[in-house]
Amino acid sequence: MKNIVSMKWLLARMYESDIVIVDCRFTLGQPDAGRLAYEKAHIPRAVYLDLDKDLSSSLSSHGGRHPMPDLQVFAGKLGLAGIDHDKRVVIYDDQGGMVASRLWWMLKYTGHKSVYVMDEGFTAWSQANFPVTVETPVVIPVRYVPDVQADMLVDVDTVRQVLKDDTSYLIDSREPRRYEGLEEPIDPVAGHIPGAVNYFWKDLLDDQGKWLSIEDIQKRFASVPKDKDVIVYCGSGVSACPNVLALNEAGLKNVKLYGGSWSDWVSYPENPVATGIE
Numbered sequence: 001m002k003n004i005v006s007m008k009w010l011l012a013r014m015y016e017s018d019i020v021i022v023d024c025r026f027t028l029g030q031p032d033a034g035r036l037a038y039e040k041a042h043i044p045r046a047v048y049l050d051l052d053k054d055l056s057s058s059l060s061s062h063g064g065r066h067p068m069p070d071l072q073v074f075a076g077k078l079g080l081a082g083i084d085h086d087k088r089v090v091i092y093d094d095q096g097g098m099v100a101s102r103l104w105w106m107l108k109y110t111g112h113k114s115v116y117v118m119d120e121g122f123t124a125w126s127q128a129n130f131p132v133t134v135e136t137p138v139v140i141p142v143r144y145v146p147d148v149q150a151d152m153l154v155d156v157d158t159v160r161q162v163l164k165d166d167t168s169y170l171i172d173s174r175e176p177r178r179y180e181g182l183e184e185p186i187d188p189v190a191g192h193i194p195g196a197v198n199y200f201w202k203d204l205l206d207d208q209g210k211w212l213s214i215e216d217i218q219k220r221f222a223s224v225p226k227d228k229d230v231i232v233y234c235g236s237g238v239s240a241c242p243n244v245l246a247l248n249e250a251g252l253k254n255v256k257l258y259g260g261s262w263s264d265w266v267s268y269p270e271n272p273v274a275t276g277i278e
Contacts, residue, residue: 002116002214002249003104003115003117003245003248003249004097004116004117004118004119004211004249005090005116005117005118005119006118006119007118007119007120007124007125007128007130009118010043010090010098010118010262011130014043014044014045015045016088018086018087018088019045019087019088019089019090020045020047020081020082020083020087020088020089020090021043021045021046021047021090021091021092022046022047022048022049022081022083022089022090022091022092022100022103023038023042023043023046023047023049023087023092023093024048024049024051024091024092024093024099024100024103025037025038025048025093025094025095025099026050026051026052026053026093026095026099027047027094027095031049031050031052034048034050034051034093034099035048035050036182037122037203039134040134041122041126041132041133041134042122042132042133042134043092043122043125043130043131043132043133044131044132044133044135044137046092046138047081047082047137048063049073049077049081049103049172051066051099051102051238052066053108054069054074054077055069055099055102055103056068056069056228057069057070061267062156062260062264062267062268063259063260063264063267064236064237064259064260064261064263064264064267065186065187065235065236065263066102066108066190066236066237066238067237067259067260068153068259069109070235071119071146071148071214072146074106074110074146075080075110075144075145075146076144078107078144078226079141079142079143079144080139080141081139082125082139082140082141083107083112083142083144084140084142084143084144084145084146085111085112085113085144085145087114088114088115088116089107089112089114089115089116090116090117090118091103091104091115091116091117091118092117092118092121092122092125093121093122094121094122094123094141095121096121096202096205096209097117097119097121097204097205097211097240098201098238098239098241098242099238099241100117100118100121101117101241101242101245102237102238102241103115103246104116104117104241105152105241105244105245105257108149108152109148109149109152109153109257110144110146110147110148110149110188111146111147111148111149117245119210119211120209120210121209124209134234151256152255152256152257153256153257153259154231154256154257154258154259155258155259155260156160156258156260156264156265156268156271158231158258159231159233159258159265160271162231163193163194163195165229166195167229168199168228168229168230168232168256169224169225169229169231170193170196170199170231171196171197171198171199171224171231171233171240171243172192172193172196172197172198172199172223172233172234172241172262173197173199173200173201173202173206173232173234173240173242173243174192174200174234174235174239174262175200175202175232176198176200178190178235179191179196179198179200180192180198180275180276180277180278181273181274181275186263186270187235187262187263187266188237188266188277189266189273190275190278191273191274192262192273192274192276193233193262193271193272193273193274194272194273194274194278195266195274195278196233196278198276198277198278199220199221199243201234201239201240201242201243203220204217204220204242204243204246210239212246212252214249217246217249217250218250218251220246220250221230221246221247221250221252224247224250224251224252224258226252228254229254229255229256230247230252230254230255230256231256231257231258231260232244232247232255232256232257232258233257233258233261233262233265234261234262235261235262235263236261236263237257237258237259237260237261237262240257240258240261241257244257
Protein backbone atom coordinates (compact mmCIF):
# COMPACT_ATOMS: atom_id res chain seq x y z
CA MET A 1 0.00 0.00 0.00
CA LYS A 2 1.16 3.54 -0.65
CA ASN A 3 2.31 5.90 2.11
CA ILE A 4 -0.28 8.68 1.69
CA VAL A 5 -3.98 8.17 2.46
CA SER A 6 -6.91 10.48 1.85
CA MET A 7 -9.07 12.06 4.53
CA LYS A 8 -11.99 9.91 3.38
CA TRP A 9 -9.85 6.79 3.75
CA LEU A 10 -9.23 7.67 7.40
CA LEU A 11 -12.84 8.74 7.96
CA ALA A 12 -13.98 5.26 6.91
CA ARG A 13 -11.52 3.49 9.22
CA MET A 14 -10.93 5.82 12.16
CA TYR A 15 -12.72 3.64 14.72
CA GLU A 16 -11.12 0.34 13.67
CA SER A 17 -9.31 -1.17 16.64
CA ASP A 18 -5.90 -1.52 15.00
CA ILE A 19 -5.74 2.12 13.85
CA VAL A 20 -3.72 4.64 15.85
CA ILE A 21 -4.10 8.27 14.76
CA VAL A 22 -1.30 10.69 15.61
CA ASP A 23 -1.59 14.49 15.55
CA CYS A 24 1.84 16.05 14.85
CA ARG A 25 0.89 19.70 14.38
CA PHE A 26 3.83 21.97 15.18
CA THR A 27 4.73 25.56 14.32
CA LEU A 28 8.44 26.39 14.11
CA GLY A 29 9.21 29.30 16.41
CA GLN A 30 6.02 28.71 18.42
CA PRO A 31 6.79 25.49 20.27
CA ASP A 32 3.49 25.31 22.19
CA ALA A 33 1.21 26.11 19.24
CA GLY A 34 0.76 22.51 18.11
CA ARG A 35 -0.16 21.18 21.54
CA LEU A 36 -2.59 24.09 22.08
CA ALA A 37 -4.18 23.46 18.69
CA TYR A 38 -4.59 19.78 19.60
CA GLU A 39 -6.25 20.67 22.88
CA LYS A 40 -8.63 23.02 21.05
CA ALA A 41 -9.73 20.37 18.54
CA HIS A 42 -8.38 17.21 16.94
CA ILE A 43 -9.50 14.12 15.06
CA PRO A 44 -11.29 11.69 17.42
CA ARG A 45 -8.97 9.07 18.99
CA ALA A 46 -5.86 11.03 17.93
CA VAL A 47 -2.91 11.16 20.32
CA TYR A 48 -0.42 14.03 20.18
CA LEU A 49 3.33 13.77 19.61
CA ASP A 50 5.49 16.91 19.70
CA LEU A 51 8.34 17.56 17.25
CA ASP A 52 10.63 19.08 19.88
CA LYS A 53 9.71 16.97 22.90
CA ASP A 54 8.95 13.56 21.36
CA LEU A 55 10.54 13.38 17.89
CA SER A 56 13.87 15.08 18.75
CA SER A 57 16.47 15.09 21.48
CA SER A 58 18.02 18.09 23.20
CA LEU A 59 20.48 20.26 21.30
CA SER A 60 24.24 19.90 21.47
CA SER A 61 27.18 21.35 19.55
CA HIS A 62 26.63 18.93 16.65
CA GLY A 63 23.73 16.85 15.36
CA GLY A 64 21.58 19.67 14.01
CA ARG A 65 18.56 21.55 15.29
CA HIS A 66 16.33 18.47 15.59
CA PRO A 67 18.65 15.61 16.59
CA MET A 68 17.28 12.10 16.59
CA PRO A 69 15.98 11.10 20.04
CA ASP A 70 17.32 8.20 22.03
CA LEU A 71 15.54 5.26 20.43
CA GLN A 72 14.61 3.56 23.68
CA VAL A 73 13.07 6.78 24.99
CA PHE A 74 11.25 7.22 21.67
CA ALA A 75 10.04 3.62 21.79
CA GLY A 76 8.68 4.21 25.27
CA LYS A 77 6.68 7.20 24.05
CA LEU A 78 5.31 5.20 21.14
CA GLY A 79 4.22 2.47 23.54
CA LEU A 80 2.45 5.02 25.74
CA ALA A 81 0.68 6.28 22.61
CA GLY A 82 -0.63 2.77 21.97
CA ILE A 83 1.67 2.09 19.02
CA ASP A 84 3.23 -1.29 18.40
CA HIS A 85 4.07 -3.18 15.22
CA ASP A 86 0.55 -4.65 14.97
CA LYS A 87 -1.09 -1.23 14.62
CA ARG A 88 -1.72 0.79 11.49
CA VAL A 89 -0.51 4.32 12.21
CA VAL A 90 -2.03 7.32 10.42
CA ILE A 91 -0.32 10.67 11.01
CA TYR A 92 -1.49 14.19 10.24
CA ASP A 93 -0.33 17.75 10.79
CA ASP A 94 -1.24 21.19 9.42
CA GLN A 95 2.18 21.85 7.88
CA GLY A 96 1.72 20.21 4.48
CA GLY A 97 2.86 16.86 5.82
CA MET A 98 6.28 18.09 6.91
CA VAL A 99 6.12 17.01 10.57
CA ALA A 100 3.88 14.01 9.86
CA SER A 101 6.53 12.79 7.41
CA ARG A 102 9.20 13.09 10.10
CA LEU A 103 7.26 10.68 12.33
CA TRP A 104 6.50 8.47 9.29
CA TRP A 105 10.25 8.25 8.64
CA MET A 106 11.09 7.57 12.30
CA LEU A 107 8.59 4.72 12.46
CA LYS A 108 9.93 3.26 9.21
CA TYR A 109 13.48 3.65 10.55
CA THR A 110 12.51 1.66 13.64
CA GLY A 111 11.00 -1.11 11.52
CA HIS A 112 7.28 -0.31 11.44
CA LYS A 113 5.60 -1.57 8.27
CA SER A 114 2.15 0.08 8.35
CA VAL A 115 2.60 3.86 8.58
CA TYR A 116 0.69 6.46 6.55
CA VAL A 117 0.47 10.23 6.25
CA MET A 118 -3.00 11.71 5.84
CA ASP A 119 -3.25 14.03 2.87
CA GLU A 120 -4.15 17.73 3.33
CA GLY A 121 -4.09 17.99 7.14
CA PHE A 122 -6.32 19.03 10.01
CA THR A 123 -7.65 22.32 8.64
CA ALA A 124 -8.92 20.57 5.49
CA TRP A 125 -10.43 17.82 7.67
CA SER A 126 -12.25 20.40 9.78
CA GLN A 127 -13.41 22.40 6.74
CA ALA A 128 -14.86 19.20 5.28
CA ASN A 129 -17.05 19.00 8.41
CA PHE A 130 -15.50 15.69 9.38
CA PRO A 131 -15.70 14.91 13.12
CA VAL A 132 -13.43 16.66 15.62
CA THR A 133 -13.25 16.52 19.40
CA VAL A 134 -11.55 18.05 22.43
CA GLU A 135 -11.52 14.74 24.29
CA THR A 136 -8.15 13.12 24.97
CA PRO A 137 -8.40 9.41 24.15
CA VAL A 138 -7.91 6.72 26.74
CA VAL A 139 -4.88 4.75 25.54
CA ILE A 140 -3.88 1.26 26.62
CA PRO A 141 -0.06 1.27 26.77
CA VAL A 142 1.78 -1.34 24.73
CA ARG A 143 5.43 -2.20 24.14
CA TYR A 144 7.15 -0.91 21.04
CA VAL A 145 10.34 -2.78 20.11
CA PRO A 146 12.55 -0.91 17.60
CA ASP A 147 13.95 -2.90 14.70
CA VAL A 148 16.41 -0.31 13.44
CA GLN A 149 16.91 -0.05 9.68
CA ALA A 150 20.39 1.41 9.95
CA ASP A 151 20.83 1.90 6.20
CA MET A 152 18.06 4.55 6.16
CA LEU A 153 20.18 7.11 8.07
CA VAL A 154 23.55 8.69 7.35
CA ASP A 155 25.78 11.02 9.35
CA VAL A 156 28.24 13.78 8.55
CA ASP A 157 31.14 11.37 8.00
CA THR A 158 29.19 9.48 5.36
CA VAL A 159 28.34 12.70 3.53
CA ARG A 160 31.98 13.82 3.64
CA GLN A 161 32.98 10.52 2.06
CA VAL A 162 30.28 10.88 -0.59
CA LEU A 163 31.80 14.20 -1.66
CA LYS A 164 35.11 12.43 -2.25
CA ASP A 165 33.96 9.36 -4.16
CA ASP A 166 30.75 10.62 -5.86
CA THR A 167 28.84 7.45 -5.01
CA SER A 168 25.56 9.09 -4.00
CA TYR A 169 23.08 11.67 -5.26
CA LEU A 170 22.48 14.53 -2.79
CA ILE A 171 19.09 16.26 -2.57
CA ASP A 172 18.58 19.53 -0.67
CA SER A 173 14.93 19.95 0.34
CA ARG A 174 14.99 23.60 1.40
CA GLU A 175 13.52 26.56 -0.47
CA PRO A 176 15.65 27.71 -3.41
CA ARG A 177 16.88 30.96 -1.85
CA ARG A 178 18.33 29.10 1.10
CA TYR A 179 19.84 26.42 -1.12
CA GLU A 180 21.45 29.06 -3.36
CA GLY A 181 22.84 30.91 -0.35
CA LEU A 182 20.89 34.10 -1.05
CA GLU A 183 19.45 34.09 2.45
CA GLU A 184 19.63 32.00 5.60
CA PRO A 185 17.09 32.95 8.29
CA ILE A 186 17.87 30.10 10.72
CA ASP A 187 21.37 28.65 10.45
CA PRO A 188 24.66 30.60 10.78
CA VAL A 189 25.95 29.84 7.26
CA ALA A 190 24.13 30.19 3.93
CA GLY A 191 24.50 27.83 0.96
CA HIS A 192 24.36 24.09 0.41
CA ILE A 193 26.48 20.93 0.50
CA PRO A 194 28.61 20.86 -2.68
CA GLY A 195 27.05 18.73 -5.41
CA ALA A 196 23.55 18.76 -3.93
CA VAL A 197 20.57 19.31 -6.24
CA ASN A 198 17.59 21.37 -5.02
CA TYR A 199 14.15 19.79 -4.81
CA PHE A 200 12.05 22.08 -2.59
CA TRP A 201 9.78 19.80 -0.59
CA LYS A 202 6.71 22.07 -0.87
CA ASP A 203 6.69 21.49 -4.63
CA LEU A 204 5.30 18.04 -3.76
CA LEU A 205 1.98 19.78 -3.02
CA ASP A 206 -0.50 21.21 -5.52
CA ASP A 207 -2.22 24.59 -5.29
CA GLN A 208 -4.81 23.15 -2.89
CA GLY A 209 -2.17 21.73 -0.57
CA LYS A 210 -2.74 18.12 -1.63
CA TRP A 211 0.11 15.76 -2.40
CA LEU A 212 0.85 15.23 -6.07
CA SER A 213 -0.24 11.97 -7.67
CA ILE A 214 2.26 9.12 -7.79
CA GLU A 215 2.60 9.73 -11.53
CA ASP A 216 3.46 13.40 -11.01
CA ILE A 217 5.88 12.51 -8.21
CA GLN A 218 7.60 10.06 -10.55
CA LYS A 219 7.89 12.79 -13.20
CA ARG A 220 9.30 15.19 -10.62
CA PHE A 221 12.09 12.78 -9.70
CA ALA A 222 12.62 11.35 -13.19
CA SER A 223 16.22 12.61 -13.36
CA VAL A 224 17.23 11.11 -10.00
CA PRO A 225 19.57 8.17 -10.76
CA LYS A 226 18.25 4.78 -9.76
CA ASP A 227 21.70 3.20 -9.57
CA LYS A 228 23.00 5.45 -6.77
CA ASP A 229 22.15 5.93 -3.14
CA VAL A 230 20.02 9.06 -2.71
CA ILE A 231 20.81 11.13 0.38
CA VAL A 232 18.22 13.75 1.33
CA TYR A 233 18.75 16.64 3.72
CA CYS A 234 17.14 19.95 4.68
CA GLY A 235 17.81 22.40 7.50
CA SER A 236 17.37 20.06 10.45
CA GLY A 237 16.14 16.69 9.22
CA VAL A 238 12.41 17.49 9.22
CA SER A 239 11.41 18.93 5.83
CA ALA A 240 13.69 16.40 4.12
CA CYS A 241 11.26 13.67 5.20
CA PRO A 242 8.45 14.57 2.73
CA ASN A 243 11.01 14.15 -0.06
CA VAL A 244 12.11 10.80 1.39
CA LEU A 245 8.48 9.69 1.50
CA ALA A 246 7.85 10.93 -2.06
CA LEU A 247 10.96 9.23 -3.43
CA ASN A 248 9.68 6.06 -1.79
CA GLU A 249 6.33 6.63 -3.53
CA ALA A 250 8.20 7.06 -6.82
CA GLY A 251 9.74 3.62 -6.41
CA LEU A 252 13.32 4.55 -5.51
CA LYS A 253 14.77 2.06 -3.06
CA ASN A 254 18.12 3.38 -1.79
CA VAL A 255 16.90 6.59 -0.15
CA LYS A 256 18.61 7.78 3.02
CA LEU A 257 18.16 10.72 5.37
CA TYR A 258 21.06 12.87 6.55
CA GLY A 259 19.56 13.34 9.99
CA GLY A 260 21.55 16.34 11.15
CA SER A 261 21.21 18.02 7.74
CA TRP A 262 22.47 21.54 6.99
CA SER A 263 22.46 22.68 10.63
CA ASP A 264 24.78 19.78 11.48
CA TRP A 265 26.94 20.23 8.36
CA VAL A 266 27.73 23.89 9.13
CA SER A 267 28.51 23.12 12.78
CA TYR A 268 31.86 21.83 11.45
CA PRO A 269 33.81 24.87 10.15
CA GLU A 270 36.00 22.67 7.96
CA ASN A 271 33.06 21.36 5.89
CA PRO A 272 32.86 22.89 2.39
CA VAL A 273 29.93 25.11 1.41
CA ALA A 274 28.62 25.86 -2.10
CA THR A 275 26.30 28.62 -3.35
CA GLY A 276 24.34 29.18 -6.53
CA ILE A 277 22.58 26.49 -8.59
CA GLU A 278 24.04 23.08 -9.42
